[in-house]
Amino acid sequence: MPSHEVLGEREIIEIIWKQLERTPNMPVAFGDDVSACQVDQQRLAVLKTDMLVGKTDVPPVMSLWQAARKAVVMNISDFAAKGVKPSALLVSLGLPRGLTRKDVEDIGKGLNAGAREYNTFVIGGDTGESSDLVISVSLFGLARKNALMLRSGARPGDLVAVSGSFGKTAAGLRILLHDLKARADVRGKLVESVLAPKAKLKEGLALSRTRAVTASTDSSDGLAWSLHEIARSSKVGFLIDKVPASREVIEFAKMNDLDPLELTFYGGEEYELVVTVKPKLFEKAKKAVEQVGGELLLIGRVTADEQVLLRIRGKTRVIEPRGYEHFRSDRV
Amino acid sequence: MPSHEVLGEREIIEIIWKQLERTPNMPVAFGDDVSACQVDQQRLAVLKTDMLVGKTDVPPVMSLWQAARKAVVMNISDFAAKGVKPSALLVSLGLPRGLTRKDVEDIGKGLNAGAREYNTFVIGGDTGESSDLVISVSLFGLARKNALMLRSGARPGDLVAVSGSFGKTAAGLRILLHDLKARADVRGKLVESVLAPKAKLKEGLALSRTRAVTASTDSSDGLAWSLHEIARSSKVGFLIDKVPASREVIEFAKMNDLDPLELTFYGGEEYELVVTVKPKLFEKAKKAVEQVGGELLLIGRVTADEQVLLRIRGKTRVIEPRGYEHFRSDRV
Numbered sequence: 001m002p003s004h005e006v007l008g009e010r011e012i013i014e015i016i017w018k019q020l021e022r023t024p025n026m027p028v029a030f031g032d033d034v035s036a037c038q039v040d041q042q043r044l045a046v047l048k049t050d051m052l053v054g055k056t057d058v059p060p061v062m063s064l065w066q067a068a069r070k071a072v073v074m075n076i077s078d079f080a081a082k083g084v085k086p087s088a089l090l091v092s093l094g095l096p097r098g099l100t101r102k103d104v105e106d107i108g109k110g111l112n113a114g115a116r117e118y119n120t121f122v123i124g125g126d127t128g129e130s131s132d133l134v135i136s137v138s139l140f141g142l143a144r145k146n147a148l149m150l151r152s153g154a155r156p157g158d159l160v161a162v163s164g165s166f167g168k169t170a171a172g173l174r175i176l177l178h179d180l181k182a183r184a185d186v187r188g189k190l191v192e193s194v195l196a197p198k199a200k201l202k203e204g205l206a207l208s209r210t211r212a213v214t215a216s217t218d219s220s221d222g223l224a225w226s227l228h229e230i231a232r233s234s235k236v237g238f239l240i241d242k243v244p245a246s247r248e249v250i251e252f253a254k255m256n257d258l259d260p261l262e263l264t265f266y267g268g269e270e271y272e273l274v275v276t277v278k279p280k281l282f283e284k285a286k287k288a289v290e291q292v293g294g295e296l297l298l299i300g301r302v303t304a305d306e307q308v309l310l311r312i313r314g315k316t317r318v319i320e321p322r323g324y325e326h327f328r329s330d331r332v
Numbered sequence: 333m334p335s336h337e338v339l340g341e342r343e344i345i346e347i348i349w350k351q352l353e354r355t356p357n358m359p360v361a362f363g364d365d366v367s368a369c370q371v372d373q374q375r376l377a378v379l380k381t382d383m384l385v386g387k388t389d390v391p392p393v394m395s396l397w398q399a400a401r402k403a404v405v406m407n408i409s410d411f412a413a414k415g416v417k418p419s420a421l422l423v424s425l426g427l428p429r430g431l432t433r434k435d436v437e438d439i440g441k442g443l444n445a446g447a448r449e450y451n452t453f454v455i456g457g458d459t460g461e462s463s464d465l466v467i468s469v470s471l472f473g474l475a476r477k478n479a480l481m482l483r484s485g486a487r488p489g490d491l492v493a494v495s496g497s498f499g500k501t502a503a504g505l506r507i508l509l510h511d512l513k514a515r516a517d518v519r520g521k522l523v524e525s526v527l528a529p530k531a532k533l534k535e536g537l538a539l540s541r542t543r544a545v546t547a548s549t550d551s552s553d554g555l556a557w558s559l560h561e562i563a564r565s566s567k568v569g570f571l572i573d574k575v576p577a578s579r580e581v582i583e584f585a586k587m588n589d590l591d592p593l594e595l596t597f598y599g600g601e602e603y604e605l606v607v608t609v610k611p612k613l614f615e616k617a618k619k620a621v622e623q624v625g626g627e628l629l630l631i632g633r634v635t636a637d638e639q640v641l642l643r644i645r646g647k648t649r650v651i652e653p654r655g656y657e658h659f660r661s662d663r664v
Contacts, residue, residue, distance in 0.1 A: 053426050111351070
């Protein structure tokens with residue numbers, strides 16, 4: 001088998017997509033964070049499946065409990081980005097030989113913890129043997145058709161905002177995998193962001209209710225990727241003028257002589273929401289998110305020019321379409 | 333990690349299940365072939381996920397196209413057993429490094445072929461890297477609540493029937509993996525049953541419409557397991573008095589000095605339906621299946637005694653609760 005050609009994750013998805021016959025009237029485009037089927041005039045069945053693989057998604061110090069919980073969280077995050085409440089989840093497990101009863105219990109407990117944290121339940125699943133640990137989660141929910149926040153609705157002039165600061169997981173992974181330095185309390189927060197990620201479900205549901213959001217995605221492949229995904233789906237561009245780097249990331253970057261922009265834009269395995277918002281409704285959206293205990297940080301605006309640019313201190317540079325991607329990039 | 337304890341697939345499912353909080357009013361019990369969520373007064377969202385893993389589910393001669401199609405078929409088979417039409421499917425892929433564009437195209441084409449064969453579509457999915465090939469399929473469908481054929485409704489006196497003959501995949505796997513002998517035309521049929529399995533969806537949908545079926549499951553873990561699963565879920569037993577061995581299996585067994593009963597009852601990766609039927613409605617059920625081009629073979633009856641017995645030529649023996657199971661048994 002010639003392997004001179006190395007395929008990236010998106011290339012693979014595009015190749016697969018080209019082989020598939022289209023179902024008529026898909027309510028959600030292939031490639032958005034979730035898929036959907038019509039249930040009746042008003043409602044959609046919203047579906048999502050994504051797998052966590054031991055080798056690529058589980059750093060060595062992560063426990064089985066944490067890995068199982070993360071497999072749930074990363075799927076919930078896609079529902080959060082669309083503003084959809086998950087009703088139930090199914091799990092398909094591929095388990096390596098030699099797991100003990102305690103190991104399997106920990107996986108079950110982690111799955112349950114992830115589900116209950118977001119007020120949903122594991123209602124079924126299946127198991128088989130595999131070399132890697134594989135935890136494939138499938139989510140189901142019901143949503144009003146016009147309440148779904150897709151990737152495709154951003155318009156020039158809209159504001160772009162995020163549900164929190166970025167870069168913590170990129171920094172945390174560097175601590176865990178390459179043993180980089182950080183002050184004890186900073187270290188704790190950065191590592192925690194990797195081992196115990198949180199999906200911004202409350203925020204996504206609150207945003208969906210405001211009808212202020214024109215496009216939305218989560219940031220599981222990094223902030224830069226999320227911006228490019230919305231840009232591509234909406235045929236727009238971005239001018240970012242605030243860098244949502246977390247305080248801890250700035251300190252960590254300084255201590256280790258790293259570029260905080262690199263950590264902030266090109267990380268991944270982060271589950272913040274990246275949304276575009278009608279300017280007149282921005283305050284309403286911000287308040288709605290704050291009312292559920294979250295934050296909505298304005299970082300720039302949508303442009304007609306299909307480029308993703310960063311302007312800080314009067315200097316403009318291009319935000320590249322790269323980030324956390326299996327197959328092609330290294331993890332860190 | 334102590335590995336003195338070897339856990340079987342069912343044991344793992346039971347351990348996981350014990351860690352999970354129950355959702356109130358589950359319309360389908362955990363452990364049945366599918367799961368379900370209420371959509372409205374009459375309807376259920378029916379969900380299923382199961383993964384195909386290269387190492388355990390794909391014999392060496394099986395192509396990627398065949399493997400991808402099989403991943404779809406094995407999930408469709410569970411819907412067939414419940415009498416539910418699949419509306420859409422999602423795919424989560426774990427792909428080893430080094431696959432070529434052609435390999436990925438073949439996977440996409442196989443997924444599409446499997447879906448279109450059963451009149452459904454692939455509407456979304458995700459991909460990541462893994463050591464094994466992993467194809468995790470999630471199915472969604474809508475069903476009237478009272479039309480679902482569960483595992484739990486068999487009553488003593490009901491008849492038990494199957495949608496076709498058994499043992500072909502067990503024989504086919506022995507040919508493929510251990511190079512056992514068979515006449516050319518027989519060989520073709522046996523190998524075909526492994527490489528190109530078929531789900532009995534038309535049959536399942538037809539049976540569901542008759543309201544004649546009291547319990548149903550598919551036979552992906554072998555006929556013996558299916559009988560034991562229904563027995564356990566319905567708290568009944570079986571007396572089987574006809575062995576549904578296929579002609580090819582009998583010939584193959586004779587030629588290779590194997591026990592045809594072993595091949596017929598304790599195989600697996602077969603996708604026939606095993607159903608219990610109200611005696612008065614058996615002819616109606618049989619006709620309904622024949623009208624869609626299938627067959628319904630009577631093999632015995634449901635008993636109150638919670639044992640699964642086989643009586644042939646006046647001799648009674650126990651059908652053991654074993655069959656194709658990952659982790660514990662070898663494949664053949």
